[in-house]
Amino acid sequence: MITMNEALIALGGGVLIGTAATVLLAFNGRTAGISGILGGLVPPQTGDANWRVSFLVGMVLAGLALSTTLPEAFTTLDRPVWTIVLAGLLVGVGTRLGNGCTSGHGVCGMARFSTRSFAAVGAFMVTGVLTATVVGQWLGGVV
Amino acid sequence: MSDQRTLAVSFVSGLLFGAGLVISGMTDPTKVIGFLDVLNGWDPTLAFVLAGATGSHMAARPYLKRRFPENVASGMEKKTEVDRQLLAGAGVFGVGWGLGGYCPGPAVAAVIPALGSTVVFVISMIVGMGVFRWLQGRGIAA
Numbered sequence: 001m002i003t004m005n006e007a008l009i010a011l012g013g014g015v016l017i018g019t020a021a022t023v024l025l026a027f028n029g030r031t032a033g034i035s036g037i038l039g040g041l042v043p044p045q046t047g048d049a050n051w052r053v054s055f056l057v058g059m060v061l062a063g064l065a066l067s068t069t070l071p072e073a074f075t076t077l078d079r080p081v082w083t084i085v086l087a088g089l090l091v092g093v094g095t096r097l098g099n100g101c102t103s104g105h106g107v108c109g110m111a112r113f114s115t116r117s118f119a120a121v122g123a124f125m126v127t128g129v130l131t132a133t134v135v136g137q138w139l140g141g142v143v
Numbered sequence: 144m145s146d147q148r149t150l151a152v153s154f155v156s157g158l159l160f161g162a163g164l165v166i167s168g169m170t171d172p173t174k175v176i177g178f179l180d181v182l183n184g185w186d187p188t189l190a191f192v193l194a195g196a197t198g199s200h201m202a203a204r205p206y207l208k209r210r211f212p213e214n215v216a217s218g219m220e221k222k223t224e225v226d227r228q229l230l231a232g233a234g235v236f237g238v239g240w241g242l243g244g245y246c247p248g249p250a251v252a253a254v255i256p257a258l259g260s261t262v263v264f265v266i267s268m269i270v271g272m273g274v275f276r277w278l279q280g281r282g283i284a285a
Contacts, residue, residue, distance in 0.1 A: 001185070001186075001187070002186065002188055006168075006188065007187075007188075009167065009168075010168060010188045010189075010191035010192045010195065011191045011192070011194065012166065012195065013163045013164065013165075013166035013169070013195065014163065014167055014191060014192040014193065014194060014195020014196040014197075014198075014199070015195045015196070015199045016159050016160075016162055016163030016166065016167075017159070017160055017163035017164065017167070017192070017195070018195060018196040018197065018198065018199030018200035018201075019159055019163075019199060019200075019203075020156045020157070020158075020159035020160035021156075021160075021196070021200045022199070022200055022203040022207065023152060023155060023156045023159065024152065024153065024156040025207060025214060025215060025218045026207050026211045026214060026215075027148075027149075027152040027211075027214070028149055028153060028156075028214065029211075029213065029215070029216075029217035029218050030217075030218055031219075031220075032156060032160060034160075034246075034247040034251060038251065038268075038269070038272065039272045039275070042269055042272040042273050042276060043276070050149075050150055051153040054150045054151075054153040054154045055153040055156060055157035055160075056157060056251060057154065057157065058153065058154040058155065058157020058158040058159075058160070059157040059158070059160055059161035059248065059251050060161070060251060060252065060254060061157075061161070062157070062159075062161025062162040062164075062165065062252060063161050063164075063165055063170065063251075063252040063253055063254065063255060063256050064255045064256060066162065066165045066166070066256075067255070067256035070165055070166070071256075072171070073165045073166075073168060073170050073171050073253075073256075074165075074170055074171065074253050074256040074257040075171045075172070075173050075257075076172065076257050076259060076260050077172045077173060077176065077243065077244050079242075079243075079260070081263060083242055083243070084260045084263050084264050084267065085263060085264075085267045086239070086242060086267075087239045087240075087242035087243025087245070087264060087267070088243060088245075088250075088263065088264040088265065088266070088267025088268040088270070088271060089239070089268070089270060089271040089274070090235050090236065090238050090239025090242070090271065091236055091239035091240060091243065091245065091250075091264075091268050091271060092239075092267065092268035092269060092270060092272040092273075092274065092275070093232075093235060093271040093272070093274045093275050093278075094232050094233065094234070094236030094237070094238070094239055094271070095232065095236045095246075095247060095272075096232065096271070096272050096275035096276075096284075097228055097229075097231060097232025097235065097236075097275060097284055098228070098229050098230075098231070098232025098233035098235075098236055099220065099222070099229065099232065100220075100233075101236060101246050101247050101248070102193075102240075102247075102248065103160075103246075103247070103248050106193055106196075106197065107193070107196045107197050107200055108200065110197050110201075111197050111198075111200040111201035111204060112201075112204060112219070114220065115223070115225060116220060116222065116223065116224070116225055116229055117220075119225040119229060119233070120229055120230070120232075120233040123230050123233035123234045123237060124234065124236050124237035124240060125237065126234075126237065127233075127234045127235075127236075127237030127238050127240075127241065128179045128237035128238070128240045128241040129179050129180075129181055129237075129241070130237075130241070131179070131237065131238045131241025131242055132176050132179030132180040132241035132242075132244075133179070133180050133181055133182055133183075135180070135241065135242065136176070136180035136182065136183045137180075137182050
């Protein structure tokens with residue numbers, strides 16, 4: 001389990017994420033869904049690419065800026081490269097098929113009580129929990 | 144959609160979003176796996192992050208609807224019905240999430256500090272997004 005302090009920090013980090021979504025919707029009329037923002041660049045469309053790149057550069061720079069203060073936040077999983085490749089492929093194709101990820105459906109969609117988003121969050125939570133639990137329990141956590 | 148103000152808003156939103164993910168611990172895939180693997184000393188951090196993010200955005204929406212009605216309307220998903228593609232896609236995403244411990248945002252925010260397998264994950268994810276375009280082009284996905 002985690003301490004009260006850790007829970008409050010997690011809640012506070014979450015509020016920053018929610019604020020980012022509020023800012024983007026209020027001033028740009030865009031949903032802060034990362035798979036949609038990135039997926040809209042595969043391939044890039046004329047006139048629609050710049051705001052996406054700008055958002056993603058902000059995210060990357062935020063990570064870079066905090067990397068010396070919070071190095072433990074950038075731990076990586078000790079898993080074989082084929083597992084990482086498979087995981088990335090499934091996340092890429094799945095989020096685009098499902099039109100959203102943890103941010104687009106989880107944060108933005110559920111905040112506006114979208115039925116599609118509640119269904120999507122239910123689906124990816126179920127398969128996420130099943131996958132991580134099966135890998136952790138019976139496959140030694142290293143698959 | 145590419146005037147200076149739009150780009151500045153996008154950049155600031157990306158900065159806030161990325162900082163929130165790092166501070167809340169979501170760029171650490173071991174914490175995400177710790178939440179999803181329910182039989183191995185469960186880590187509830189992700190639930191607090193989602194509560195803070197969804198809750199604060201939800202609280203702001205009534206004000207946004209009054210103050211920026213056009214922008215709020217344009218940020219809505221066009222589809223409204225729960226269909227097979229939505230459930231299948233979300234299900235497939237969950238499997239990848241449970242295997243790698245990354246969803247798209249944290250992987251992007253962690254890509255430079257974490258390097259190594261995170262770069263491999265991000266490249267694979269972009270390839271997966273390209274696979275979706277290919278499926279779309281062939282009429283297999285909508």
